[in-house]
Amino acid sequence: MSIWRIYNRDISSLKGKLSDEFLYILVNRGIDTKEKIDYYLNANFENMHDPFLxxxxxxxxxxxxxxxxxxxxxxxxxxxxxxxxxxxxxxxxxxxxxxxxxxxxxxxxxxxxxxxxxxxxxxxxxxxxxxxxxxxxxxxxxxxxxxxxxxxxxxxxxxxxxxxxxxxxxxxxxxxxxxxxxxxxxxxxxxxxxxxxxxxxxxxxxxxxxxxxxxxxxxxISYAAMGTVCDVVELKDENRIIVKEGLKELNKLKNPGFKALVQANNWNKDIDIFTLGFVIGPSINASGRLSTARLGVELFLEDNINNCESYAYELVRLNNERKNLTNEGLTRALKIIKEQSIHLNNVIMVNIEPCHESIVGIIAGRIKEKFNKPTLVFTNGLEENTLKGSGRSIKPYNMISKLEDQKDLFLKFGGHKMAAGFSIERSRFYDLNKALNEDSGLSEKDFVEVHYIDIKKDISSIDENFINELSDLEPFGEGNSRPVLADKNINLLSVKIIGKNKNVIKLTLLKNNRVLEAINFTKSDEILSYLENKFGNKIYNNYSNQYNLPIDIIYYPTINEFNGNRRVQLNIKDIR
Structure with missing residues (x-):
């Protein structure tokens, strides 16, 4: 069960042209003076720092x-x-x-x-x-x-x-x-x-x-924006300028390689953070994972459109292969974790060999997200009797520091607080697992997800003007997350599992005689399980309001555009 907390900050000294709701969101991000607000909203290329500093x-x-x-x-x-x-x-x-x-x-x-x-x-x-x-x-x-x-x-x-x-x-x-x-x-x-x-x-x-x-x-600056988004560094200060200015340039599709990669991915919308982080970035990364990273470099250096298209389609092919390998590896990892009850440990360690070493970091990240625990995933190393792996962590657990404490058990390791790469002798796997779990310094409270709510907002009052106002906070990403809104006593009308892989949950909600759709792409299993435990089979009595099924949600509103029709859609972050 996650914990919900609402910020309670003072905005009295900042009141003016901006709405109170918008000011609360800014102040919650540490943007708490008029000077900071002006820089955050209006900084551009001219505000970049002197490189000679x-x-x-x-x-x-x-x-x-x-x-x-x-x-x-x-x-x-x-x-x-x-x-x-x-x-x-x-x-x-x-x-x-x-x-x-x-x-x-x-x-x-x-x-x-x-x-x-x-x-x-x-x-x-x-x-x-x-x-x-x-x-x-x-x-x-x-x-x-x-x-x-x-x-x-x-x-x-x-x-x-x-x-x-x-x-x-x-x-x-x-x-x-x-x-x-x-x-x-x-x-x-x-x-x-x-x-x-x-x-x-x-x-x-x-x-x-x-x-x-x-x-x-x-x-x-467009390439700097790609690196900034895909390396998941904080979108603050100069990084925010780099990404804002870079996205403007990328949307012009001037680089033939970038244009070819956008087309090869069948992307026909504006280029935004999502495009870079989940469409373009993974396609480029796939070259270094499964082939040669020169493919990615040559794509952007090439001027001949035919060559660009050839590079782009090869990158998309490699990324599709990477997706399949990742899904296979994740399925195998979760099966092992369940069978051996590894998820009950404070630190999750799992060996999923044989698996391509380039995707164990992705798999570690997925497992970490599912269980909210530090996770180390191993596969076979190049040398005989060695294992190679990647780790992903949670905020209370400084992964590189904990690995440093057990440095004698590693052949090689490196990284930072939230992620690491390493190799060990196969015979050391049990000893490392035992040592990391005995010295984790973690307790059950560290595994409870905490959501900080920016503002309370009745979902029935959401309109395009409000969503457009929120867009001034973009680009969203690390260090500048989407605002978190909350509402309570919403009536649940229906539940559907959708998507190619049946991993997306769609809810139909009712509040003050207004019906809205809500969606979640990452926690469908958890949300469905919670709703079934709370309401039983009533959740499948689609669009019948004979039952009162009240829920609270935290969410972010967006506009869903399909076949020329635009409507408000809520992206669900959590539910209770």
Missing amino acids: MKDMDIAVDLILDHISKDSHIHICGDYDQDGIASTVILMKGLGEIHKKVTYSIPDRTVDGYGINTSMVEEMKKENVDLIITCDNGIVQFDAVNRARELGIDIIVTDHHTIKRDGEKDFLPNANAVINPHREDETYPFENLCGAGVSFKLIQAIYNSIGIEDEKLIPL
Whole structure:
């Protein structure tokens, strides 16, 4: 059973043109002064921070321009996820405007693992590379950076991942410049950029230095927006600007690769956060999971529409394959969890081999969402007698810290508070499971989902004007979630399970003589089970008001448009 809590904040000093309901929602997000409200609602490209406030940015720009003046071979080393692909595209396009000798490579997920490595550096030396620029990786690749310096190759690390730290001291790679907004000595006013965001700031700094107008940066911000959304960083401050401006550019469909991918996915609506996070992003990510991430990069670098269409349809094919593998793996995982009562543990650990290593993180996330418990999913490793896995966590459980406490049980691990990747000897699985559960520090209250309600809102009063007002809060995402509304004493008229996979629940509701449809895409089993336990078979007596079936809901209102008809629809978050 989840807990519902309603915010109770003071808005008296902010009253003016905005409605009280809108002000409550803003204040609940920490936007509690007139200055903050103005920035939140109106900030644009001109409000972005000076890139030279970032540590080592001046060193990096001077070094890049020096190499360009010498006609050097500059090589970009990216990463195989969507953020890494977007970062690579930004640097390839941005530098390609002012220099011709720019190449790139991306580690193979299975062969190379994450980040630049010494073998890749030695290969770059054979290709006569003079300057390496990493993006979305490099901050912990000490050996690779050292090897580059030994071979006489200059190297700039641009990254946004966690920096190894001893107390207050950063352990930085021995690069010519290290650009990472998480540095302990950082002077940049915003630390939560993704890899593509950091790459964008580097190109912005270079262009500003040589007098290239800001208009040339606008096409690049669309890729930064993709990385920002798909890497699930907070949509606050500069990230909010990046995504707002990027979505404007993406909706113009100027890039032939992006346009081809939109068409290959049969997407005929506006490009928004959902499109990037659940349609475009997974298609791009699929290349790095099941094939080569070069597919994703080449899609956006290619100008020939026929080639773009070929890349796009291959990405969609790979993503469909990924979906099937994920569903199979999740089904197998849930079967094992149920049979062995693993869900009763504080920390869920499950081995689902054989399973493609690239999807265990997705499966871990799905299991975590279902049980609201930290989850580690394992599959077979490359080496004999090893297991490889990914973990996803809940807020009360600092996953990387807990793994650090058991570091002797791992062959390798890395990550942050909410997610991790790791490998272990097969024989250590039981010991790790025992250790993590004995030292979880979790209790039953940590597994109870808590919903914070922004405002009470009678569903019968919802109209398009109110929904349009809420749209000023967009883009929604991490750190800027959709407003949570609540209403009570609503009469339930009918329940239906719909969708291709029968995993969507649709409710018909009645309040003050107004009938509305409500829908949920992620918790259909839980909601249906709750309603059956509460009302029995009465919920299937469709559209009959002979029974009084009162429920309370928390929700977010949207407009559902189908065949030219528009109507209010409620997206259900929870029910009681």
